[in-house]
Amino acid sequence: MRTVKSNLKNTMESKDIVRTTKPKSPRFLAIITALGAGLYPVIFYYTNNYSLINSWKHLGFFIALFLVVPIVVFVFFDWLFKIPKLIKWHKHVLPFLNIFTFFLFIQLCLYTTLQWLFTLLILGLAILFSIFLYQFFRKLVALQLILAFVGLFWLIPTINTQLSYSSEWMLLPDDIEQVVFKKRPNVYYIQPDGYLNISEMNTGYYKIDNDDYDSFLKEKGFKLYRDIRSNYTSTLVSNSATFSMMHHYYNNGFNFSEIANAREVIISKNAVLDIFKNNNYKTHYIAEISYLLNNFPEMGYDACNFDYKDIAFITDGFKREEDIVKPVRKFLNEDTVTSKFFFIEIFKPGHVESDEQKTTGKEREFEMYKEKLKIANERIKNVINLIQENDPEGLIMIMADHGGYAGYDNMLDIRKKTMDRDLLYSAFSTQLSIKWPNNEAPVFDTKFNSSVNVFRILFSYMSENEKYLKHLQDEGSYTLIEEGAPKGIYKVIDEDGTVTFKKH
Known part of the structure; x- marks a missing residue:
């Protein structure tokens, strides 16, 4: 057993x-x-x-x-x-x-x-x-x-x-894409992120003494345009309209800063790029960071200071910063007999924090904005000096993508209904300063009001043809609203610059 x-x-x-x-x-x-x-x-x-x-x-x-x-x-x-x-x-x-x-x-x-x-x-x-x-x-x-x-x-x-994205909003109402330039200066579009217009810098939520920078521009022959606004609230959204010369009205935007196909519109193909190329301009995209290139859009510019091989697959586009002076100098000295267009992005002074979870509060965010404004001023001055040393007859346009958002805790607060004029202008006001060749501004430069029409006015000047001014777009400024009113897209500043609140 x-x-x-x-x-x-x-x-x-x-x-x-x-x-x-x-x-x-x-x-x-x-x-x-x-x-x-x-x-x-x-x-x-x-x-x-x-x-x-x-x-x-x-x-x-x-x-x-x-x-x-x-x-x-x-x-x-x-x-x-x-x-x-x-x-x-x-x-x-x-x-x-x-x-x-x-x-x-x-x-x-x-x-x-x-x-x-x-x-x-x-x-x-x-x-x-x-x-x-x-x-x-x-x-x-x-x-x-x-x-x-x-x-x-x-x-x-x-x-x-x-996948259901439609580019019909980019269709132009006239034949401006066939415009022929009679004036052919090299064109330099410098875009400092979040740089406020001179009319707002010393008032409202800012009260910043920026006279040294303004004086510099005047000494260099720039004309400073007052009361200019962006039509939209963030870099991608604003630039999409600017380079298309048309409104998209947020075009099924995924979130606050993104709209469908925005990077492809700005970097790959748009009316502004096509017009310059049709007039045999060599096009250049120079940027401090790779934010507009993160999803590897087809490169529509002839030259760029970033190589896609150097851009990480997982990135927010803000971690690696490039010195833009070196590539600008390089491209200035190449193809000297060819007309050129430069889109130069400077990501200063920027704006208050875009993430409501990361903001340090409106007071601290504003203090950081003022510090970055000093950096932006120096970088813009360096680029202007470099351009004018090599191309004294070039047309230089400085125009921001939107405002600095002083007075807001974070950028997402623009989605809350407000009738505070200074607060809205803090988000939409943008610098516009232009150095015209021979200091001869066109008589119709009084039509500058918002960024969506800036290139249409510029092309009217270069073609010496005012017929293109007949199709200027609505000058309203728009935002998404989620609090204080039924959710939707609203015009918050009208064509005359008056605060309004009308659902689109």
């Missing part, structure tokens, strides 16, 4: 050994676990940053990073930890990899970079979970897959909006 019991015990122990050495962990479990770690983060990132990453290059990169790489890594370690020396840790491997990878991807999606402190915290969390709660990891994977499925309900409409 004792022998029978002993044999039975040995048989049970033998089965336990077999059960231990050959765990039920088929390869598909590792694959499903990897998909659980990567699917929701990639859907989340695409939903919230679609216009930044809507290229085929990005699609391939994100499929590889978020899905293919985790699958390979998970399958490899699942196999590795089945060898006898590591088998006792096998049950902890997939839970650890899943938690660590999932939250590492979430960190990357939120901050576009990996931070050591957060990464260490994620590592600690993954270790603790894999040791003490590993038996629940299949339920966690199921939850991750459910999150990914739910995320599709936000991603699909976003993609559909992009």
Whole structure:
């Protein structure tokens, strides 16, 4: 009897050994676990940053990073930890990899970079979970897959909006695209981000003494235009209208700063670029940062100071800053017999924080704006001096994309209804200063009111043909409103510069 019991015990122990050495962990479990770690983060990132990453290059990169790489890594370690020396840790491997990878991807999606402190915290969390709660990891994977499925309900409409994008709003009402220039100066469009108009700088929420900069411009032969406004609230939205010479009225915008196809409109193809090219101008895009190039739009300019190979796939476009003086000097000295157009972006003085979670408050944000204004002044002066040394007869236009938003805690506050004139002008007022060749401004330069019509007026001057002024666009300033009124697009400053509130 004792022998029978002993044999039975040995048989049970033998089965336990077999059960231990050959765990039920088929390869598909590792694959499903990897998909659980990567699917929701990639859907989340695409939903919230679609216009930044809507290229085929990005699609391939994100499929590889978020899905293919985790699958390979998970399958490899699942196999590795089945060898006898590591088998006792096998049950902890997939839970650890899943938690660590999932939250590492979430960190990357939120901050576009990996931070050591957060990464260490994620590592600690993954270790603790894999040791003490590993038996629940299949339920966690199921939850991750459910999150990914739910995320599709936000991603699909976003993609559909992009795919259904129509460029009909860019159709011009006349034949200005066939305009022929009789005056052919080199044209330099310098755009300082968030630079307020002279009429607002010493009033309202600013009260900044900027006389030194204004005096510099006057000494250099610039004419300073007062009371000029942008038509829209952010860089991409404003520039899309400016370079198209048409209103888009936010064109199914995804969020505050983005509209459908904005980078393609500005960088790849627009009426302003086409007109310069039709008149045999060589076009140049020079920028301090790669913000307009993040999704690798087809380059419509003949020359650029950024190479797409140097732009990261995951970036907000603000981390790497270039000195623009060197490329401007380089391109000035090339093709000296060819007429040129330069679009030069200076991302100072900027504006108050755009993220309501990161703002330091209106007072501190304004103090930072004043400091960055000093930097902007010096950079603009350096570029102007460089241009005039090499091209004294060039036409130089300085026009900002929008205002600096002093008085706001963050830029998103523009979505709240207000009838405060100074607050609205803080967001929409823009500098416009032009150095006309031979200091001869056209008689119709009184028509400068807002950025959407600036190039139409400029082309009327260069063609010596005022017929194009018959189709000036609505000079209103528009914003999205979400608080204080029914959600929608509203005209908040009318053609005469008067504060209004009319739903578009």
